[in-house]
Structure formats: structure tokens, C-alpha cells
Amino acid sequence: ASPVKSSSMLQSMKSLGTKAAAAALDWLGSNEATNILNDSTASMEFELRLAERVLASIDWSNYAARSATVWTKHQRPLPSDAKSPARLAEARSAGLEALDCGLLRLAALRFSECIRHAQPGSSDLAVAFANRSLVFKRLGCYAEAIADAEAALRLPYGDERAGKLTGRIADCQKRMSVSKSSSVSQPAAASQSLLRDFNPQLPHASAKLQLALADESRGRCLVALEDVDVGDLLVSEPAFSAILLSNLRDSHCSACLAPCQRLLPCSDCSVVGFCSETCRDNDPVHRVECGWLAGWLDSAFNASIGRLAFATVIAAGGPVSAAQAVAKAKNFKDFESVFGSAGDYQSVLALVAGERQRESRDLAQRVAVACQMALLLSVESESNSQLDVAAPLVAALLRHLMLVPCNAHDVTALSAPPSRLTTSSSTDNGSSVDISALTIRDIGSAVYPTASLINHSCDPNVSRVTCPGLRLEIRALRPIAKGEELLDNYGLHWAVHPKQQRQESLAAQYLFDCDCVACTNEWPLYDGLLALEPRWIDAIAKDDKSEVEGADKNNLDDVANFVVDPTIKAEVESTVGVVAEFVSSFSTSAPLLANELNSRFEARLLSLIRLLQRRVRRPHRWFNDAEECVKMVWSARGCLDTGGTD
Ligand SMILES: [Zn+2]
Ligand SMILES: [Zn+2]
Ligand SMILES: [Zn+2]
Structure with a gap:
């Protein structure tokens, strides 16, 4: 690779971005732009018109033709990506x-x-x-x-x-x-529960749910059609597109995100590794981004947002298919109603993108990156660089760059330090797991269109787990009554993050003001809550006023509830013992972990949550403890992750 040629490639990328941003700002100030943005029924009309105007004013066809001749295959990869x-x-x-x-x-x-x-x-x-x-x-x-x-x-x-x-x-x-002959026989892994009640309106959701309109400002939402029990599987959805966090490339497969000690190299660049030849030879995203990753795409747009937006074009079938889908989406009069019925990619395009709430500068920056990515795609995938493909492609990329930050989900794995846990078949027998060392860790970012329909609450009533194959499972975290809305947590929970921090972060990334129950009622943080400790119950029973002085009145009311019914009090105390047992460390061999957690604790935790739902008012420490425990149990059913260093 010639360094001079490589740096001139980056140079032309930069100049394209500058020109496109200026052209976008120009058009965004026009009456035409304002009118289109105000017409809320026009699907993708805004993105398409913006892309057409920008590409025309920067003379795209000429630009693309020149780049195609300069960026021939042998000039890749960029120096930063090359084998050295x-x-x-x-x-x-x-x-x-x-x-x-x-x-x-x-x-x-x-x-x-x-x-x-x-x-x-x-x-x-x-x-x-x-x-x-x-x-x-x-x-x-x-x-x-x-x-x-x-x-x-x-x-x-x-x-x-x-x-x-x-x-x-x-x-x-x-x-x-x-080691095989001396090993004890391992029980089969817990079988994955699949959705049995298929929902024709929402192919990846339970039939207990329906798509509804929350209100004008909050858009679509998922609502319970009938009573949902704690633990019910509500969504089971494959990732539409996914990327690995760039700091995990030396410990995880770039294609399937599996933790892997024995990564195989890419034959053309030094940046990524794969868990198998199958992953290496069948990763359509890396085929296009190879050579451009460390040197450009990683830093093209805000952390992993740019790469996921880019990968979503490939997941849609490549630049030409994505462009065709955008042209088709233009004909839907009511964009939001196409969800599920028009195919997965249409459902992705129909996700909230916040185009009306964004500043012109913000939009222009995204247009610039969309044009650069379109150039890379049209050259590297040898697709048509003509305007009739390029404009809808830029529109698609712009849409992705807007919707990814509002909709992408973290791909998570239950993670343990490798010294304590290993998945290597040859060393399982002697290894042990310290439960207290397990954490839920982000390993990537993915688009799940159905899961994205669930709105946020700082006090969520569902919980997400990434399962093998990057399938996302969403379960009810407590009983949800018929007619109630499903509420997910977009990262900041009332128990750990103060209200002001939650509100600011949600407004910045997701462009809305949270009015959830925790925000509205000013719930204190977990540490500010009085735990419903057994000694309070005893104190009340003995009518010892000095013991309970300064305690929270709401909780004391609940204490009184338990005292009134001694059988419930006993049940709570014994089940909380299970929670304590769970939290305190114990050891077991790695493959047994999920089975152990499920068989020993899940049913009891679910009963505890049902009981607490009836008997205590939230916010409540015990309720929170029980929810956190059951989330950990479900996570163990998902991906176990042993990547990383000591
Ligand atoms: Zn793989
Ligand atoms: Zn490569
Ligand atoms: Zn809130």
C-alpha cells in the first residue's frame, strides 16, 4: 500500500464531508426544508430530498467516478489498518x-x-x-x-x-x-424457552402484547392485551444488525461477538479477529469496512453509532437493496403503521429518529458522514454510484445515523474474571465461579426493531437479556396488568442515578423529557430508602417506638401490613433468606451455573416479587433487591462471557 495514496483517500473523504455539510446547512435554512419537516405524514421524504439536494450541489457523480478510479483494491488498507x-x-x-x-x-x-x-x-x-x-x-x-x-x-x-x-x-x-474420563457428567444446559404464542402483528413479540399509540409526544408503545405474570417472555427477537465494541477486538469475534481466545486473523487487515473460518468468510460487513476501520470508520461518527449505522445498510442487503427499500418507504402514507407488516428493514426505517427535534448543525454533520459512508459503500461494494442509488442510500444512512442513538440496544453478557471462570472445555472441571464477581457487561451494540417500540421508564417493568446468537429476550420484571404499558430502562435507573442526571441524559440522547413514576414522584435513590429490615418488624410488633424513630412513614405502613398477617411476614422473611443466600458467594462449575441459578432461585424469586407487588409500596429496597436478583438469574441464561485479561 502506498501511504501517499492512502492519505489522499482520507483527504478526499474529508473534503467530501466539508462540502456536504455546507450544502446541507444551506438547504436546511430554506422554506422547502421547513415545509417538508412540518408535513408529518411524508415518510422518508425529508431525508430523500435533503440527500438529493446535497448530492446535486457537490456534483456527486463526478466525485464518485473519480474516487472509484483512485481507490482501487490494492491501495487498501489504510496504514493504521494494515498488517505491520x-x-x-x-x-x-x-x-x-x-x-x-x-x-x-x-x-x-x-x-x-x-x-x-x-x-x-x-x-x-x-x-x-x-x-x-x-x-x-x-x-x-x-x-x-x-x-x-x-x-x-x-x-x-x-x-x-x-x-x-x-x-x-x-x-x-x-x-x-x-480429563474427560475423570470428569463428572454435566447436565444439559437449560433449554431456551421460545415464544409459543405467535403475534401476527409483531412477529417477534408475545400474543399478549399489542402495538398502540401512547400519546402524540411519546409515539408508539407496547401494551399488555391481558394480564402478564412476572417472568413471562414478552419479546424474543434476533438482532437486525450488530457490532462489537472496538475495545474488545482482541478477545471477541468481530462477526458473531462470541468471546474467543483463539481468534483467527483477517487476511487483509490487522484490526479484527474471528472465532472460526465460517465467521471469517461470511461477514459481509467486514468485507466492505476492511482496511477503513481503525483509520476512518471507528472515528467517523461518535463511538459505535457510526459503525452500527453503516452495518445496518449491509444487514438490509447492501447499498442497492437499502436504496430500493427507501424508495418504497416513500410511498407509505402513514409511516408508523407499516411496522412488522412490510418486513424487518421497513420496521427499522420506521423507528423514531427525532429529525424534527434536531438542530441544523446536528443534521448537517450526520448528512456529511452519510455522504462519506455512501462513497465508501459505492466504491468498496462496487455498487452503482449513480444518483438514483446514491440519494436514497444517503437518505438511508442519514436515517440510521439519527435512529441508532435513539434505538440501539447494548449487547450484554454476564461476565466473570477469566481467572475464576473459563468456558474452555478442557478446563471446566476444576474452575469455580464466585457469584459476587459476576457483572453484566456491554460487549456490543445492536438494532432490535420490536424491542425499540418499548418506551423508557426510570422504573422499568421489563428486563432485557442478550442470548446466544444475539437474540434478545425481554421478560416481565413484575406482574403487568391488562392495559398497562411495557416500560424498559434506557440505561439510567432511579435506584442509582439522581433525577437530574437521568433527565439530562435522556433529553440529550433520546430527545424527550422523562415523566415516569420515579421522576414525577421524586423517588429517593436506593441508598436513601429505608430497608424493610426484620428488626423494624420486630420493633413494631413489640411496639418499641424508640427503635423505629426517624424511620420512613410509608415503609412503616408496610411494616404494619406484615405484622397484621404473620404468615406473610414469615414468607417474606424466609424468601429474603434466599435472596441473601444468592447474593453471598458460592462456588459451582461453570456449565452448572445457569442450571443452578434457575432451578434453585428463579421460582422462589418470582413468588417473592408477586408477594411484594401485593404487599409493599414501591420504591422499596426489598422489591429492588428481588428484581436485581432475578435479572442476574436471567442473565446467566444468556451469554456467559470470559473475554478480557486478568
Ligand atoms: Zn464468530
Ligand atoms: Zn480486515
Ligand atoms: Zn424517569
């Missing part, structure tokens, strides 16, 4: 040093870096695989060690050293068979 012999050498000596010091996980990371930077088919690549294979063997990850040794043997590698690798493979196989 210097980085390879650095990573190799750092890896060997870590190996010497016994820092095995660090050594594995450094040798993975060597693998990403080595040229395909080279002896450097063979050495890097062989080195990582040794690290895996020492870690006790025999399956991974064998796979890496075999990868090295398929590459040019000296005969003498090859003998050593063959010996290592045989040794690992022997150790694996020993």
Missing part, C-alpha cells in the same frame, strides 16, 4: 517476555496480535500460531492448543520444529482424554 512487520516484531518479543514471566494470558494476547499482523501464508504466521499453541497448552486449554498447532503445521514451518508441534498435539490429546 514492525508491530509483528514488537508483539512477538513482548509475547516471549510475558511467556518467560509466566504471564500466560498476556502472552496469548500478544501472540494473537502477531497472528493479526503476519502476512497470510507466511512462516511468521506459522511461528505465531505455534507460540500461541504453547501458551494454550500451559493454560490447560488443550483443544485450543491443538487447533493452533494444526494451523501452524498447515503453513511453511521447518521440518524439525514441525516434529515438536506433532509431539505437542499428541501430548494435548492424551491430557484431554484423561
Whole structure:
């Protein structure tokens, strides 16, 4: 790759952005723009007209034609994305040093870096695989060690050293068979519950739900058609598009987001890794972004928003399909009514984008990035660079760039430090899990159109879990009565974030003022709530006024409720014992975790929540504790994540 040519590619990208932003600002100040924005029935009309005007005024066709001749394949990747012999050498000596010091996980990371930077088919690549294979063997990850040794043997590698690798493979196989025969049989993983009651209006939602209009300002929402019980599965939806957080690229597959120690390199760039050849050879997003990732796309627009907007075009079938879908969307008179019936991508386009609430500068910045991405797409995917495709494509990208921040969901995984938990089949038997060390961690960002229909509350009544295959499951966090609206939490919860912080953050990212029950009634933070501790109950029972002085009156009313009915009091106390047991640490082998949590705690926690729903007024510490516990149990059913370093 020629650095001069590469930097001129970035230069033309920059100049395109500047020109497009200026043209957009120009048009946004016109009467035509104001009129279109005020006509709320015109679907995609605003984005399309804006794209057409901008592309015409920057002479797009000429621009695209010139770029197509300059950006030929051999000029990729950008220097930042290219495989680098210097980085390879650095990573190799750092890896060997870590190996010497016994820092095995660090050594594995450094040798993975060597693998990403080595040229395909080279002896450097063979050495890097062989080195990582040794690290895996020492870690006790025999399956991974064998796979890496075999990868090295398929590459040019000296005969003498090859003998050593063959010996290592045989040794690992022997150790694996020993650990297999001594292992206890593991129960099958908890079966995934699927939606049995199909909803024709909302293909990924339970038949207990319906799409409704909340009010003019809040738009569409999901409402319970009948009573919903705590724990009911309400939405089970595949990701329309998804991306991995860029800081996890050395520990997770870029295509399927699975945690993986043994990443395979991209053959053309040094940036991403894949868990398998299948993922490597079938990732349509990386095929287009390869070479442009670290050098441009990662920083093109605000963290991961730009990359998810870009990936959503590929998920829609590529630039030409996306452009056709936009042209079709233009004919829907009532945009919001097409949800579900016109296909998944139309449902994505119909999500809230906040175009009317945005400032001209904000819109112009998004138009500029949309034009740059369209240029990259039209050159790299060799699609038609003519205006009739380019304008709807820019309109689609602009729409994505507006709707992603309002609608994208975090992809999460239940995560444990790797020293305490490993998914490697060869080392499961001895490992243990400390429940208190588990956290729910963000690993990516994805678009789920059905889940996006659920509005926000700082006091949500549903809970989301990312399951294997990036399927999103949404369950009722407490009983929801017929006619009640489903409410999700967009990140800030009343129990941990003060009202002012919640309001400011929601207004900035989601463009609305929250009027949920917690905001309206000024609920205190969790730490400011009086816990309904057994000693209060005892104090009331003994009528000991001194003990309860200064306590919250609302909670004391609830205390009185329990005292009135001693059987309920006993039930609460014994079930809270389960919560305490859950929170305190215990050990079990990794594959047993989900089963253990589900079979031992889920049913009891659900009954506790039903009971609390009837007997206490929220906000309430116990209620909050029970909800947090059941969320953790459900998360264990989802993705277990062991990526990262010690
Ligand atoms: Zn994968
Ligand atoms: Zn690549
Ligand atoms: Zn709120």
C-alpha cells in the first residue's frame, strides 16, 4: 500500500464531508426544508430530498467516478489498518517476555496480535500460531492448543520444529482424554424457552402484547392485551444488525461477538479477529469496512453509532437493496403503521429518529458522514454510484445515523474474571465461579426493531437479556396488568442515578423529557430508602417506638401490613433468606451455573416479587433487591462471557 495514496483517500473523504455539510446547512435554512419537516405524514421524504439536494450541489457523480478510479483494491488498507512487520516484531518479543514471566494470558494476547499482523501464508504466521499453541497448552486449554498447532503445521514451518508441534498435539490429546474420563457428567444446559404464542402483528413479540399509540409526544408503545405474570417472555427477537465494541477486538469475534481466545486473523487487515473460518468468510460487513476501520470508520461518527449505522445498510442487503427499500418507504402514507407488516428493514426505517427535534448543525454533520459512508459503500461494494442509488442510500444512512442513538440496544453478557471462570472445555472441571464477581457487561451494540417500540421508564417493568446468537429476550420484571404499558430502562435507573442526571441524559440522547413514576414522584435513590429490615418488624410488633424513630412513614405502613398477617411476614422473611443466600458467594462449575441459578432461585424469586407487588409500596429496597436478583438469574441464561485479561 502506498501511504501517499492512502492519505489522499482520507483527504478526499474529508473534503467530501466539508462540502456536504455546507450544502446541507444551506438547504436546511430554506422554506422547502421547513415545509417538508412540518408535513408529518411524508415518510422518508425529508431525508430523500435533503440527500438529493446535497448530492446535486457537490456534483456527486463526478466525485464518485473519480474516487472509484483512485481507490482501487490494492491501495487498501489504510496504514493504521494494515498488517505491520514492525508491530509483528514488537508483539512477538513482548509475547516471549510475558511467556518467560509466566504471564500466560498476556502472552496469548500478544501472540494473537502477531497472528493479526503476519502476512497470510507466511512462516511468521506459522511461528505465531505455534507460540500461541504453547501458551494454550500451559493454560490447560488443550483443544485450543491443538487447533493452533494444526494451523501452524498447515503453513511453511521447518521440518524439525514441525516434529515438536506433532509431539505437542499428541501430548494435548492424551491430557484431554484423561480429563474427560475423570470428569463428572454435566447436565444439559437449560433449554431456551421460545415464544409459543405467535403475534401476527409483531412477529417477534408475545400474543399478549399489542402495538398502540401512547400519546402524540411519546409515539408508539407496547401494551399488555391481558394480564402478564412476572417472568413471562414478552419479546424474543434476533438482532437486525450488530457490532462489537472496538475495545474488545482482541478477545471477541468481530462477526458473531462470541468471546474467543483463539481468534483467527483477517487476511487483509490487522484490526479484527474471528472465532472460526465460517465467521471469517461470511461477514459481509467486514468485507466492505476492511482496511477503513481503525483509520476512518471507528472515528467517523461518535463511538459505535457510526459503525452500527453503516452495518445496518449491509444487514438490509447492501447499498442497492437499502436504496430500493427507501424508495418504497416513500410511498407509505402513514409511516408508523407499516411496522412488522412490510418486513424487518421497513420496521427499522420506521423507528423514531427525532429529525424534527434536531438542530441544523446536528443534521448537517450526520448528512456529511452519510455522504462519506455512501462513497465508501459505492466504491468498496462496487455498487452503482449513480444518483438514483446514491440519494436514497444517503437518505438511508442519514436515517440510521439519527435512529441508532435513539434505538440501539447494548449487547450484554454476564461476565466473570477469566481467572475464576473459563468456558474452555478442557478446563471446566476444576474452575469455580464466585457469584459476587459476576457483572453484566456491554460487549456490543445492536438494532432490535420490536424491542425499540418499548418506551423508557426510570422504573422499568421489563428486563432485557442478550442470548446466544444475539437474540434478545425481554421478560416481565413484575406482574403487568391488562392495559398497562411495557416500560424498559434506557440505561439510567432511579435506584442509582439522581433525577437530574437521568433527565439530562435522556433529553440529550433520546430527545424527550422523562415523566415516569420515579421522576414525577421524586423517588429517593436506593441508598436513601429505608430497608424493610426484620428488626423494624420486630420493633413494631413489640411496639418499641424508640427503635423505629426517624424511620420512613410509608415503609412503616408496610411494616404494619406484615405484622397484621404473620404468615406473610414469615414468607417474606424466609424468601429474603434466599435472596441473601444468592447474593453471598458460592462456588459451582461453570456449565452448572445457569442450571443452578434457575432451578434453585428463579421460582422462589418470582413468588417473592408477586408477594411484594401485593404487599409493599414501591420504591422499596426489598422489591429492588428481588428484581436485581432475578435479572442476574436471567442473565446467566444468556451469554456467559470470559473475554478480557486478568
Ligand atoms: Zn464468530
Ligand atoms: Zn480486515
Ligand atoms: Zn424517569
